[in-house]
Amino acid sequence: MTTILTAAALHTLDPAATGDAVAIADGRITAVGQLDDLRDAHPGAEVDDRYCEQVLLPGFVEAHSHSMAGGMWSNLYVGYFDNRDPDGEVWAGCTTIDAVIDRLSAADAAMDDPLAPMLAWGLDPIYFPGERLVADHLDRVSTTRPIFVFHASLHLATVNTALMEKEGITADTMAEGVPKDGAGNPIGELQEPAAMRLAGDSFMSMVMPLMSPEGIGAFGRLARNAGLTTAVDLGSGSLAGDGMAGMWQQVVNDPAFPARVSVFHNPGHGGPSDLDDVAALIGRRREESSEKLRFGGVKFVLDGSIQGYTARVTEPYVNGKDNGLWLVPPAQLADWLRPVLDARLLLHVHCNGDQAVDVLLDAFSEVTGGAPYDDHRTTVQHCQLTRDDQYRRIAELGMCANLFSNHFWYWGDQHHDLTVGPERAARMNAAATVLANDIPLSIHSDASVTPLGPLHVAWCAANRQTASGRVLGPDERLTVEQALHAVTLGAAYQLRMDDEIGSISVGKRADLVALDADPYEVGAAGLRDIGVVGTVLGGDHHAVG
Numbered sequence: 001m002t003t004i005l006t007a008a009a010l011h012t013l014d015p016a017a018t019g020d021a022v023a024i025a026d027g028r029i030t031a032v033g034q035l036d037d038l039r040d041a042h043p044g045a046e047v048d049d050r051y052c053e054q055v056l057l058p059g060f061v062e063a064h065s066h067s068m069a070g071g072m073w074s075n076l077y078v079g080y081f082d083n084r085d086p087d088g089e090v091w092a093g094c095t096t097i098d099a100v101i102d103r104l105s106a107a108d109a110a111m112d113d114p115l116a117p118m119l120a121w122g123l124d125p126i127y128f129p130g131e132r133l134v135a136d137h138l139d140r141v142s143t144t145r146p147i148f149v150f151h152a153s154l155h156l157a158t159v160n161t162a163l164m165e166k167e168g169i170t171a172d173t174m175a176e177g178v179p180k181d182g183a184g185n186p187i188g189e190l191q192e193p194a195a196m197r198l199a200g201d202s203f204m205s206m207v208m209p210l211m212s213p214e215g216i217g218a219f220g221r222l223a224r225n226a227g228l229t230t231a232v233d234l235g236s237g238s239l240a241g242d243g244m245a246g247m248w249q250q251v252v253n254d255p256a257f258p259a260r261v262s263v264f265h266n267p268g269h270g271g272p273s274d275l276d277d278v279a280a281l282i283g284r285r286r287e288e289s290s291e292k293l294r295f296g297g298v299k300f301v302l303d304g305s306i307q308g309y310t311a312r313v314t315e316p317y318v319n320g321k322d323n324g325l326w327l328v329p330p331a332q333l334a335d336w337l338r339p340v341l342d343a344r345l346l347l348h349v350h351c352n353g354d355q356a357v358d359v360l361l362d363a364f365s366e367v368t369g370g371a372p373y374d375d376h377r378t379t380v381q382h383c384q385l386t387r388d389d390q391y392r393r394i395a396e397l398g399m400c401a402n403l404f405s406n407h408f409w410y411w412g413d414q415h416h417d418l419t420v421g422p423e424r425a426a427r428m429n430a431a432a433t434v435l436a437n438d439i440p441l442s443i444h445s446d447a448s449v450t451p452l453g454p455l456h457v458a459w460c461a462a463n464r465q466t467a468s469g470r471v472l473g474p475d476e477r478l479t480v481e482q483a484l485h486a487v488t489l490g491a492a493y494q495l496r497m498d499d500e501i502g503s504i505s506v507g508k509r510a511d512l513v514a515l516d517a518d519p520y521e522v523g524a525a526g527l528r529d530i531g532v533v534g535t536v537l538g539g540d541h542h543a544v545g
């Protein structure tokens with residue numbers, strides 16, 4: 001049975017496929033052309049004009065996100081920017097510490113059990129320079145209820161005095177990552193997972209829902225509402241246990257789940273520590289892939305974040321902060337990469353700072369002898385401070401770049417003023433340089449670090465505008481066409497799925513997005529204001545809700 005979808009405008013991102021209608025059968029695109037021609041060619045086909053006032057594009061693809069973006073919403077959002085939850089409700093940003101306290105207090109008043117822990121997320125202290133959120137602030141919300149506030153980076157949390165008393169975090173606590181005041185008392189900040197685990201049940205009840213069927217379900221709704229038909233879970237967990245892999249299969253293979261998901265394994269989150277064993281494990285998992293669920297990717301994280309001053313940089317941070325952290329010892333990296341590349345698994349490596357990129361390129365060259373096997377698609381993730389000379393090496397090694405373009409809006413002013421200064425801020429996420437070097441490009445949200453939203457990411461890459469209105473590095477702006485390519489075919493390529501998704505092409509899966517305005521008409525400035533009406537996944541319709 002063939003269905004012909006009509007649209008006010010159709011942008012296929014495939015020069016060989018033009019027209020105003022798409023024919024779909026058995027979940028695949030069978031023809032693209034003018035409605036009359038398609039009707040003639042498919043007698044008896046049903047014409048579905050539900051999108052006749054909308055603009056159809058290939059479904060968007062996100063090549064750097066984390067499924068915990070869904071589960072986060074089982075807790076209270078206290079981030080700085082407005083954010084839309086999985087049910088479509090917009091939560092206004094908390095732009096002062098008082099606003100954070102007010103939102104926590106309102107939630108406290110609405111809770112029945114006075115001793116139940118309160119969990120919140122999204123706080124980013126970089127927006128509150130000069131004042132550090134500490135336990136005293138949270139004690140204004142409650143002196144009896146344990147309160148745990150996860151920072152946006154997921155590397156820090158702030159807790160109140162009631163929580164510290166309950167869990168025995170005191171002046172005598174000698175653990176690393178528990179800063180103290182002048183009198184020797186803990187201030188309420190818990191840094192990195194080992195310290196956060198001191199928060200006991202509160203921490204666990206914050207973390208457990210993040211990788212649950214409900215959390216993944218919420219991730220699917222966020223993806224659909226953003227117009228994504230495929231998203232990655234880029235190494236949020238380990239695929240070593242059958243439990244986690246089985247949970248992914250149960251949730252994503254359900255026909256009602258509205259997206260395809262590529263799930264990467266991160267050896268840092270559990271499972272075998274021997275990388276030969278990791279490669280064998282993920283090679284086996286790859287065989288368990290389905291139409292909607294893909295295994296077979298491995299992710300490593302080399303350094304931290306720029307705004308957290310934990311990214312590794314060759315030139316110091318401008319405000320004198322120490323250089324960042326290595327999360328993989330550089331000398332060991334080649335030994336980690338070798339088994340993964342030998343097994344022909346898809347390898348994505350997080351490198352925010354340029355020193356991390358140097359280490360990756362050296363290790364990759366050592367493993368491959370500078371001549372990688374064909375079509376490896378190894379991707380430098382974030383790639384934010386990468387220099388021109390490094391882009392030339394990335395091109396020579398046949399690697400891809402996935403840039404964190406959302407940074408311009410969320411932290412561009414902070415990078416300009418506080419972290420790396422105007423010169424490096426202007427060449428961050430240098431998308432035009434990536435394309436000039438013929439490097440396969442995508443751009444991403446890193447959700448939950450910033451919200452899923454390919455049109456917002458595309459807007460950032462096409463405008464490079466900060467929250468205060470500065471434009472950083474105007475020469476690196478993408479055109480609308482380039483930005484849309486990066487969030488469709490560009491991302492699909494890096495997930496090794498471009499042969500089946502990423503453009504509206506005959507033979508590919510019928511994955512589309514319906515928009516309420518035409519990106520080419522509204523232009524670069526209007527991209528983020530375009531509304532998503534719904535998606536089509538393998539021919540099935542999923543309305544935004």
Ligand SMILES: [Zn+2]
Nearest residue numbers: 064066234446
């Ligand atoms: Zn990430």
